[in-house]
Amino acid sequence: MSAHEHGAGAPAGPSVSPFKLISTLTVFGAIAGLLIVVVFQATQPSILRNQAAATEQAIRQVLVGGAQYQTLFVHEDELVAQVPAGVDTVPLEKVYTAMDGDGQRMGYAIIGTEPGFADNIKLIFGYDAASKQVLGMLVIEQKETPGLGDKIVKDSAFVNGFIRAATPLRGVKIGQGKGTPDEVDMITGATISSRITIGIINHQLERLGPLIEAYEQAGGA
């Protein structure tokens, strides 16, 4: 094989000056960097647009049929609709909300991500602040074991168990529940993934629940 010959015949002449080596690599590095920056600028708008579209679609699936959707920002431990001038909204955590046709608030949509069994699990859930109930749950990203952990997406009994569940949620194994409204039946054989899913919602509400309450009391402006 040609690789063989090359290895055997490595040049043994005087070594090239370090300056030449470094300068060649620097030139290469500079050109590489330039190319990457150009492609980055070209693709960023599309990437951001795709992400925004995906988020919007997810929101519409947990807050169904809203007439008007709004993004709220978590800024300095407060939920606000408008950030002060000069503050970049990109790194801020967001809570989404929707109004129905009559101008009544349908609820809030919150995204949460936590490590799952294999990789991160990312989900969005709807939350009704008045009744403190979960309106529904949708897993957006997961890499759980196909056939087992990925049932958090495919098992409709599990997913529907979140609708109108009282918070904080309690995961129970099927058949062991007492029937209280805060119970969610976990998937047999995928209790870890189920528990993590429930945990994501509970942890997010622990943090954001009070903020949402404060926002509502302040008039929801």
Next chain:
Amino acid sequence: MKPTAAREDLLRGLWKENPVLVQTLGLCPTLAVTNSVENGIAMGIATFFVLVGSSVLVSSLRKFIPNEVRITAYILIIATFVTVADMTLQAVVPVIHKQLGAFIALIVVNCIILARQEAFAAKNTVWRSFLDAVGMGFGFIIALLLMCSVREVLGNGTFLGHSVFGPNYEPWVIMVLPPGGFFTLGFMLLGIAAWSRRKNPKPLRARPHAVTMQTTQRAVV
């Protein structure tokens, strides 16, 4: 002799020196992303793009790359193309990009690409390097297609998402799990080895891949 050599450059990567099935290179992505045909094709196309781009660039610059830093230079070039491919995939097919995840970045250390730079592109004209890369790239895609067809059809009952056996098929889930990847490739290689021994009963070449990598790295050290 030119036309024959050129044809040879193009065709040998397809089967006779197929990078995966004969040289046993690039196995990490072959096993990791072949649990569905869609992912396999996407990975194949991305790797193809990186392979052809890098080979052409390395070949054009081969007179300017000092021998001592050539591996670093190759890796820089490959990494640039991979970053470009990564961003392009994210902009154009965000769903597939998410499924491929970290393995797009791992194209950088796909031994196929580095081996082709070292063994061929660094020592041949741009045209021949282009043909060689195209051949090897298609060979890689062919190997991926073989793998993911088997795994998706058996493990999920679908091909490109379309059900093949109808709704009553009980999928052989293990095929889309890690062991299935090992088994599929292993049996495929065993089958090819058995078939080629039938054709020419000679002792098997011992691990051509290890030889390539050894000579590649011996040249570095």
Next chain:
Amino acid sequence: MGDVLWIFVSAMLVNNFTLIMFLGLCPFLGVSSKVGTGIRMGMANIFVLTLTALSVWFLNRFVLGSAPYLRLISFIVVIASLVQLVEMAIKKLSPTLFRELGIYLPLITTNCAILGLAMFQTSRGYNFGEGIAFALGGGLGLMLALVLMGSIREHLELAEVPSVLKGVGLVLVLAGTLSLAFMGFAGLFTS
């Protein structure tokens, strides 16, 4: 601390780098014919993996915030430099070890496990402790896979294997069986 323990055990057993996540297959197929080489290769890998996790944490935290598109290139450069440094260190500290490892040291640069660790550590947002646990667990898991495969193959040398079956294909099928066994670790933590 429960998280860190889970990350460690997960990387080593439940989501073993080689047998479940498909990282580090090149050395796995090339170096796994003897247990001794497997152990040494494994230790070298653990060392490089840990240093990489450190560097990646540093880069992600302080450098790459403003230039995320340079992530891949900077990781690769760091890894290549680390391997070069480790090589020089081993050459100076233990020439015998250097000679034994020989070819396989520079091979660590193209080991998907190193770059794979960097990418997964980034995408999962591990902090310092979690990153180290990930590297140690992953490295030990890699070494475990190498040792297991090495012992099997050493035994195979003495067995009567039909000549048709000899070669990489057999190693892969064996790896598949090992992978199947490792999937049993999924039930390790039930809470």
